[in-house]
Amino acid sequence: MLSVSNLSISFDESQVLEGFNLSVESGDIFALLGDSGSGKSSALRFIAGLENAMNGSVVLDGADLSLNGVHSVKPELREIGMVFQDYALFPHMTVFQNISFGIDHLSKKSKTEKVASLLELISLKGIEKKYPHQLSGGEQQRVSLARALANSPKLLLLDEPFSSLDKSHRDELVKDVRSILKKQSVTSILVTHDEAEAKAFADKIGKIEKKQLFIN
Amino acid sequence: MKEILIKSNIWVGALALAIALPIFVVGSAWLLPGTDLWSHFAQTLLPELVSSTLILLIGVGIGVSVLGTVLAYLVVMVDFPGRAWLEWALFLPFAIPAYVLAFVYLGVFDYSGYVQVWLREYLGIPGFDIRSGHWAIILTFVLVFYPYVYMMARASFKRQKIQMIEAGKMLGAKPLRVFWRISVPLARPAIAAGLLVTLMETLADFGVVSLFNYSTFTTAIYSAWGDFRSIEVAAQLASLLVVVSFFLIYFERKARGKAKYYSSDVSNIKAYYAKGLTGWLIFLFVFGVFMLSFAMPLLQILIWSVEVFTLEWSDRYFDYFASSGILTISATALIVVIATILALPSRRKSESKTLQLLIRFSTLGYALPGSVMAVGLLYGVQNISLISIYFAGSSINHILFGSVALLLFAYVSRFMAIAYNSTSASSEQIKPVYGQSAKLLGASRLRLIQKVYLPMMMPGILAGGLLVAVDVMKELPATYLLRPFGWDTLAIRVFELSSEGLYERAAIPALIMVVFGAIIMLIFNKLDSEKY
CATH class of the missing domain: 1.10.3720.10 (MetI-like)
Incomplete structure (x- = not known):
């Protein structure tokens, strides 16, 4: 279970979030809706430990990750996975190397098995040796999801992951990703500005309005 | 249009070939009979x-x-x-x-430098040769x-x-x-x-x-x-x-x-x-x-300059300074203009492999030691002169040897790579669509270059120019061999003094160069930081 409390964020002296609270039950998929500049991505990045805030605490499965605006655990040690808007696949690595990046400590054999099973999960078998630029946008986003799931994170953050895809592919991928996350029962937070997408994807939806979170 | 493009390519190709000349002269040495010396x-x-x-x-x-x-x-x-x-x-x-x-x-670290003197006197460590x-x-x-x-x-x-x-x-x-x-x-x-x-x-x-x-x-x-x-x-x-x-x-x-x-x-x-x-x-x-x-x-070098100022400083320094200044400014201007011509986006578009190869050749001079560049040029001039004697009956050696033009030619050949790399990097970022849309809007070739290409390439042109200026000012061997009589530069003064072990006195011309170099680098950096 994730709980974020009393989060306050400001950009260049204008405050975007004030006393923001959020809790997500284990295995739930939560969608965070908001207009651009509403601070939804910043909230997500604070949870990941990538961005600072004036105030705010994060507790994940009983462990304090951030306390009163100070990160007590570094991003690389939080066991949180993230899927970025533009996928952020490493262009110089193959699909196999990308997906296995987070599980490099495993033996070669277990890595191969794990990557194969993840590729099966995202319905893209046999593309291990391809480079990201040889894949379509939708395929890249699936690979990026597989990479984030490889080391079984306690929480998965998705920062507008579907926004650079065209509509027809997007609807399909939203459905697919939801079923994958449900199958793996990964606690997840999706950030989006698209209400329809949020409804199709999440179990619960919250909207940022007037610097606070309102649960629908 | 295509005809114009081809015609201009011939000119550009000839230009690139001329810059690459010292390299070809050097390469042609293999055609000569082998000697025992080899x-x-x-x-x-x-x-x-x-x-x-x-x-x-x-x-x-x-x-x-x-x-x-x-x-x-x-x-x-x-x-x-x-x-x-x-x-x-x-x-x-x-x-x-x-x-x-x-x-x-x-x-500082030589046998008589103060580090070794201190080590010998206080710690009893015997002297050593840092050159070995x-x-x-x-x-x-x-x-x-x-x-x-x-x-x-x-x-x-x-x-x-x-x-x-x-x-x-x-x-x-x-x-x-x-x-x-x-x-x-x-x-x-x-x-x-x-x-x-x-x-x-x-x-x-x-x-x-x-x-x-x-x-x-x-x-x-x-x-x-x-x-x-x-x-x-x-x-x-x-x-x-x-x-x-x-x-x-x-x-x-x-x-x-x-x-x-x-x-x-x-x-x-x-x-x-x-x-x-x-x-x-x-x-x-x-x-x-x-x-x-x-x-x-x-x-x-600041400390040394102060120590030996009265000994080393004289009015001759105004001449050194003027020589360095004139050579640096004129060589830089020449190199930058030629590099820009070679790097214009239309060059890239032209599918002529020969032209691409010639341009590549024109930048190879960077690897030639300055002295070899100079020797190659002198050798070339000598041969041209022989031809001129044959046809016109008189030598042109006296016009070219020891002329500023020949030295500038050496600088252009030697430093083209720096300016070209910088200008072509900025030209590579100009997408073809800019040229196409300008043409559809009725812009002539000249207008396209003036209003679209040059402004977009300007950061690269300026950066290349500044780096070239620093390098020309520092250049030593080609200047040494090719300089016209009375054209001693600051670099030459530094080398003359330091090769005789007169490090303290060499500090004065060195200091002037470093200060000017640092000013140029600060301007370069200012330009660079505006890019981001």
């Missing part, structure tokens, strides 16, 4: 020279790659105390000619040339998407792993480009190796020309350098390969924040490099 060289000196040159190249190559990359990574990706000013301060060593750093270090072995000279080159790798790697790190690093972090990678597995591989083409320039500069160096009495391939070329008066053997040896450079350029191009790594969005978020002790340790390291490569040498 076999003498091959049997006695060559094996040792090749191995010492290789050791030097490998040592300097590893040194600049590691130092330049690590420094660039730290200032771009890590927030630590003093980062902002160190980021530009690390460019300043460009202002110090390699031979100046060499004589300062020799002056490879370490001292490799270290000197690394301190002078790391900014090439630093500059390229820094630009590349700045263009790397922060998400790449964040993705690495979220997958559990610690800072070192992110550096090694993500950032460095992505910056590899840039690091290779910086390394290439460094290796070519090292190959072509004359000042440092002669001050250190270190024998390299270049020394052999000088010896063939200077000691044995064999222009042919000198040229044959030099052409081997051109071949090596050609391979280096080929490998660098290959390393770029399919790299489409760059994104243009530059974010100001730092990937890492180094606080407390770690931050200060990083500061100490970066500051230490700055001190060793710039601040301490500058301070030393």
Whole structure:
């Protein structure tokens, strides 16, 4: 279970979030809706430990990750996975190397098995040796999801992951990703500005309005 | 339209060919009958020279790659105390000619320098020769040339998407792993480009190796020309350098390969924040490099300048200064104009492989030691003169030998690569669609160049021009051999004094050069920071 409390964020002296609270039950998929500049991505990045805030605490499965605006655990040690808007696949690595990046400590054999099973999960078998630029946008986003799931994170953050895809592919991928996350029962937070997408994807939806979170 | 394009290509091709002339002259030396001298060289000196040159190249190559990359990574990706000013301060060593750093270090660490005197008097450590072995000279080159790798790697790190690093972090990678597995591989083409320039500069160096009495391939070329008066053997040896450079350029191009790594969005978020002790340790390291490569040498030549000012200073310095100034300004203007013509986007579009090859050739002069360039030109002039005697009955030697025009030609041939690389990099970023839309709007060729291409290429043109200016001012061997009578420059004064061991007196002309170089680098840096 994730709980974020009393989060306050400001950009260049204008405050975007004030006393923001959020809790997500284990295995739930939560969608965070908001207009651009509403601070939804910043909230997500604070949870990941990538961005600072004036105030705010994060507790994940009983462990304090951030306390009163100070990160007590570094991003690389939080066991949180993230899927970025533009996928952020490493262009110089193959699909196999990308997906296995987070599980490099495993033996070669277990890595191969794990990557194969993840590729099966995202319905893209046999593309291990391809480079990201040889894949379509939708395929890249699936690979990026597989990479984030490889080391079984306690929480998965998705920062507008579907926004650079065209509509027809997007609807399909939203459905697919939801079923994958449900199958793996990964606690997840999706950030989006698209209400329809949020409804199709999440179990619960919250909207940022007037610097606070309102649960629908 | 096509006809105009072809016609202009012929002109441009001829221009590139003219710039590459010294290289062809040098290469043509192989057509001459072999001499005993060549076999003498091959049997006695060559094996040792090749191995010492290789050791030097490998040592300097590893040194600049590691130092330049690590420094660039730290200032771009890590927030630590003093980062902002160190980021530009690390460019300043460009202002110090390699031979100046060499004589300062020799002056300080030599047998009679105060470090050894102190070690002898207080610790009883016997004197040693820092010229022997490879370490001292490799270290000197690394301190002078790391900014090439630093500059390229820094630009590349700045263009790397922060998400790449964040993705690495979220997958559990610690800072070192992110550096090694993500950032460095992505910056590899840039690091290779910086390394290439460094290796070519090292190959072509004359000042440092002669001050250190270190024998390299270049020394052999000088010896063939200077000691044995064999222009042919000198040229044959030099052409081997051109071949090596050609391979280096080929490998660098290959390393770029399919790299489409760059994104243009530059974010100001730092990937890492180094606080407390770690931050200060990083500061100490970066500051230490700055001190060793710039601040301490500058301070030393300042002290020496003050000590010997009355002895060394005279009105002649106004002449040195004027010679350096006139040559630097006119050569830079000429080089920049030609580089811009060669790098215009329409060149790229033209599918003429021959033209591309000629342009490549025109930049190879960078690998030719200045003296070889000079020898090649003199050799060429001599042959042209023979033709003129044959047809017109009179020699033209007196017009060309010792003329400013010939020296400027040598500078153009030698430094075209620097200006061309910079201008063509900015021209490569001009998408074809700009040219197409300007043409659809009825713009003539001239207007297209004036209003669209030139403004877009301007940052690259200016940056290239500034770097060329610093290099021309520092240039030594070609100036030495080709300068017209009475045209002694500051660089020549530094070398004359320091090669006689008069390090303190050499500090005065060196100081003037370093100050001007530093001013140029600061302008360069200002331009560069506006780009981001």
